[in-house]
Amino acid sequence: MPANPTAAELLATVEASPRAVGVHDRAAWVGLFAENGSVEDPVGSRPHIGRAAIERFYDTFIAPNGIAFDVTNDVVCGMTVFRDLTIATTMGSNDPATGVTLHVPMHLRYDLAESDGVLKIRALRAHWELPGMIAQLMGSGVQGLVAGAKLGPQLIANQGVGGAIGFMRGMRSVGANGKQAAGRLLDAVGRSEIGNVRADLAPVPRLDWATDGAMSLEDFITRAKGLRWTKLIAAGRTVTATVETRDGRGIAELDFTDRGARIEAVRIFVPPS
Template structure:
């Protein structure tokens, strides 16, 4: 199905990001972001807000590395684009990691140009660190190099902010998300309600609120994979009724009760 003009413009703005990364074009990549934009990478870490912070983020995590995007699906829900993908990063020491990821881009129009106002990268920091260390000496060398580089560009406070990405709902959240998706796929309304907070929001597609009954009817026999726990959110690649999508499940602070589920789809 052809995209409408706005959706096509949003997707084009997002697709410019991997091109700038591949070209190591710092100015082009930073220029994709709007005024006071935020990069939350990974979700759960402290966001990088504003141009100067985003430039430092580039200098720390993008500039020194070779990064390729392997995109499986794009989901456009104006003014948001969600990408279901793998990112392969080869560091200066030769260590390579492949990270499953869901990327959410929220965009805003500035002077007739679509700009990224928030980039939320759903991936698991602990899993990436373990994968890096399993590469042996190149991975250890990369980790030892990244630490001083992180402190030099971000400061001690920034380094601590990055390490917050190790916290969040983790495996417990993924277990709850799995039970929730299983109950929804089985149209078990009682179990679905039992895992929701009292003011929970369900959007399918994202931006369209629906009832629990409507939700369970829509996603009957749903299948899912690629669960990613980042911060207080779990994302998953989902399929139901010939529709592909990415579900983002949000959890209450200090609990495993679900406060929102939004499914971005290709329908």
């Protein structure tokens, strides 16, 4: 593997993940991760760090279910691949009584690293809304109720009580207020309204564009002129959005302060210009 892998090589590593999921190849999927790799799924829940924890994640959330990936766009930015997609999960796909299918909009971030000449996944962070998924499950009739009743014991059996509590931390997010603030800020950025941008930012925010690194607010707004957004997702203290920019289609990632009052970091992932 060259020191500077190409976009095609990064994408090939990422594509191996849904391929392994689709055929339920546990060893292949877990083997894609670096030795101390992590899975945070959904963002805001307790991360699964290291091989043993990632194996338990697979056994809990992948092995019992059928999972299909409908990817609409991939953004390769440095050593990160950000996927814009919807995942269709058929709960307990081997059991007709619980085979309800849930469609979950998602932004899926893969941070990659080279290890002994091989590209590995250093961190996988899945931005999706757990409260919406649970509402969809509970609204799916008898099949949804049966699948929901099985999920709790499944969680505890594989993750323990602490792991189940850690997963349910994903219920907490900046929610609708955070999505409104993120949309408002992105609108103001696209219109170059520097005063309105400052209104939602923390006093010393970090602003990053593609691989250019941190920049001033003035330079960031100049770069983002004309930006438009769709598909806001609130997970944990982060809101992600699909964006259209002069550099191409990408994904914005906005991090909020601990109390969710202001936005402390904005990163725009687009193909490098």
